[in-house]
Amino acid sequence: MIGYNVVTAADGEEALNLLKKENPNLIVLDIMIPKLDGYGVCQEIRKESDVPIIMLTALGDVADRIT
Numbered sequence: 001m002i003g004y005n006v007v008t009a010a011d012g013e014e015a016l017n018l019l020k021k022e023n024p025n026l027i028v029l030d031i032m033i034p035k036l037d038g039y040g041v042c043q044e045i046r047k048e049s050d051v052p053i054i055m056l057t058a059l060g061d062v063a064d065r066i067t
Contacts, residue, residue, distance in 0.1 A: 012036025016044055024051055031057040 007022050009015035011034040019027075027045065031038035042053055 010034070012038070012041040015041050019045060019049070027051055027053045029053050029055055031055055 007018055007024070009018050013035045015029070015033070016036070029038045029041060033041070036044075038055060038057075042055070045051065045053065
């Protein structure tokens with residue numbers, strides 16, 4: 001198959017459920033998603049996987065940066 005298969009989730013809980021069903025090569029994760037925020041989703045993913053995660057946010061303060 002040529003190209004990418006994109007899977008989307010409406011909230012953090014759905015994202016974690018999809019992670020169990022899919023085997024993503026990369027995750028693009030919004031920090032401000034509903035139910036379980038992106039930080040919580042990232043923590044849960046890291047317990048089971050080292051898949052690369054790109055964190056997206058509309059937050060702009062220095063205090064909001066992940067280091």
